[in-house]
Amino acid sequence: MKTKRLIALILCILTAVSCFFSAGCGEKADENPADAAADTGSPETSPEEEGEDEEGEKLLECSVPESLKLNGESVRFLHFFATETFTINIEELTGELLNDAVVNSNQRVMEDLDCVFVHIENGGKNPATLTNARQAGDDVYEIVYGTQWTVAPVVVQHIFANLNRREGTYIDYDKPWWYGHYIREAMADNEHTYFLAGDASPDVFRRSSMLILNTDLLTDIGREVGDIYELVLDGRWTLDRWAEIVRGVYVDSNGDGVRDVKDTYGFASHTGIDVDHFMIDSGVKGCSRDEDGVPYVDFNTPNTVEFVEFFVNLLWYNTGSYGYVEAIPTFEMLENNRVLFLSEQFSRLDQLRNTETNFTVLPLPKLNDFIEHYGSLTHDDANIICIPAISSRIETSSAVLEKLGYYYYYDVMPDYYNVILKTKYRRDSSDAASQVMDLIHDSLTTDFGYFYNYGMGNMMLSLRDLICTQKSTAFTSLYKRNEKIYKKMLENLLETMQEDE
Numbered sequence: 001m002k003t004k005r006l007i008a009l010i011l012c013i014l015t016a017v018s019c020f021f022s023a024g025c026g027e028k029a030d031e032n033p034a035d036a037a038a039d040t041g042s043p044e045t046s047p048e049e050e051g052e053d054e055e056g057e058k059l060l061e062c063s064v065p066e067s068l069k070l071n072g073e074s075v076r077f078l079h080f081f082a083t084e085t086f087t088i089n090i091e092e093l094t095g096e097l098l099n100d101a102v103v104n105s106n107q108r109v110m111e112d113l114d115c116v117f118v119h120i121e122n123g124g125k126n127p128a129t130l131t132n133a134r135q136a137g138d139d140v141y142e143i144v145y146g147t148q149w150t151v152a153p154v155v156v157q158h159i160f161a162n163l164n165r166r167e168g169t170y171i172d173y174d175k176p177w178w179y180g181h182y183i184r185e186a187m188a189d190n191e192h193t194y195f196l197a198g199d200a201s202p203d204v205f206r207r208s209s210m211l212i213l214n215t216d217l218l219t220d221i222g223r224e225v226g227d228i229y230e231l232v233l234d235g236r237w238t239l240d241r242w243a244e245i246v247r248g249v250y251v252d253s254n255g256d257g258v259r260d261v262k263d264t265y266g267f268a269s270h271t272g273i274d275v276d277h278f279m280i281d282s283g284v285k286g287c288s289r290d291e292d293g294v295p296y297v298d299f300n301t302p303n304t305v306e307f308v309e310f311f312v313n314l315l316w317y318n319t320g321s322y323g324y325v326e327a328i329p330t331f332e333m334l335e336n337n338r339v340l341f342l343s344e345q346f347s348r349l350d351q352l353r354n355t356e357t358n359f360t361v362l363p364l365p366k367l368n369d370f371i372e373h374y375g376s377l378t379h380d381d382a383n384i385i386c387i388p389a390i391s392s393r394i395e396t397s398s399a400v401l402e403k404l405g406y407y408y409y410y411d412v413m414p415d416y417y418n419v420i421l422k423t424k425y426r427r428d429s430s431d432a433a434s435q436v437m438d439l440i441h442d443s444l445t446t447d448f449g450y451f452y453n454y455g456m457g458n459m460m461l462s463l464r465d466l467i468c469t470q471k472s473t474a475f476t477s478l479y480k481r482n483e484k485i486y487k488k489m490l491e492n493l494l495e496t497m498q499e500d501e
Helices: 006-018 097-113 128-136 153-157 180-185 215-220 225-233 239-247 273-282 302-317 330-335 346-352 394-425 431-441 462-469 475-497
Strands: 073-079 115-121 143-147 209-214 264-268 287-289 295-297 339-345 359-362 383-386
Touching: 073 394, 097 115, 097 394, 128 153, 143 394, 153 475, 209 215, 209 346, 215 225, 215 339, 215 359, 225 359, 225 431, 239 264, 239 302, 239 339, 264 330, 273 302, 273 339, 273 462, 295 475, 302 462, 302 475, 330 339, 330 346, 339 346, 346 359, 346 394, 359 431, 394 431, 462 475
Parallel strands: 073 115, 073 143, 264 339
Antiparallel strands: 143 383, 209 339, 209 359, 287 295
16 A cells, blocks of 8 residues: 555546556456455556556556546446445545545546446445345446445345456456455355455445554553564464453452443453454354365364354453443543453544544454464445446446546555554554554455355354353354254355356
8 A cells, every 4th residue: 555645646647648547458358356366455466567656666557448438327326324334425525535535536437437426325234225126127226335244145136247257347356456355255156256345445444353452551561562563473463362461451440349341451342243353353264165166164163162262261251351241432441541452443443533542453363373364354334346237237337346446546545544544543653563554454354154144044143142142162062053054054045146147
């Protein structure tokens, strides 16, 4: 994320002078996202030769030819909305950095393609708008920005177009503005791609997970943030090492002898959502894939057992942990210097922009030293992208999305990532802190079992109740009672997703 807002001006100049966007660019070749790079941020492909930014880095080429024009046609977007959703349905400049970057980028796409965006609000998360349109045969939307947990289950109704190897589409999965690993995890196999995630929907990154570390309290307990950064960057940031830090922080701040929100803790959890993020980020999988890319249930493993035992002990038996209590005021605790760690998503940092407490962000820890990579799970209320199968303009809609991804990569996300997150929100400007932030960004992930959880018998979210309510480590018996259901539902899901359109 090295580019800056001046890129936008450079792009306009280069477009006028040298047709930079698509010189030598013909029709889009077929791509298979199963072969896309498994990273989520830093490009692995070689930049094109068409131009350079002010830092001398070559600019990538957009796959949409300059000659493609929509002759003033409307492009209709359907937008779902949840509490934390960030929507690109923005039409007015306000002076707010992220808002204005979206407005300007949308305008550039409309100018490039000679089209007009029409934004339609779904009015919430209910998918009835989509299902009714499909049943009625109404071609009323070109592009859908839908809440993941809402749109993923209705894929079985053949509502969405398969964008994998589709002739004439312009989605270039190898470009860094598409989150290749995330898209790959949502695929039914190597041949069926119904959902997209990338910079064209900033909500996907904004709803990804990280740990907030209160550096003021860390200093108070005599620890150095640099030592923690070193653990992270060396790949040694594990659940056990994190739990030991948590264990050392408990103070009966009001002296009443009762553990409550007025005391000081190493970690506080107010929602079962934390279980989802710690589970997947630590390296636990719900599904793996065979040699053909087809998912199979792979949940009952030693890693899952280890995770359940760890998290029960963390929430209920770690002296520094304030166990799962619904709706406790964790941000108030942070602002009053009474909690060291919180598990959150980046979007929630908007609520801390004015806090006086100094904090930084870290990845959630790995399960153990044998897990190779950190993870940053996008929560299932993020808006992901799809195109209705009934649409008569699937190819041109893909061009709109590719252009959006391109401009958002060079303008919107640098503003959000480098300026808002790294500069305005986070209170540590050190190189190590920046490297850790980059590591989190490049760890964006999901899991097939989590993505389609509600179409698989609630398999992965079953741990919320087991850990947070039952306070039980009896995962194996829970799984065995439901194993046949999970596998049968997955079989039915895949069979439907793999059917020819």
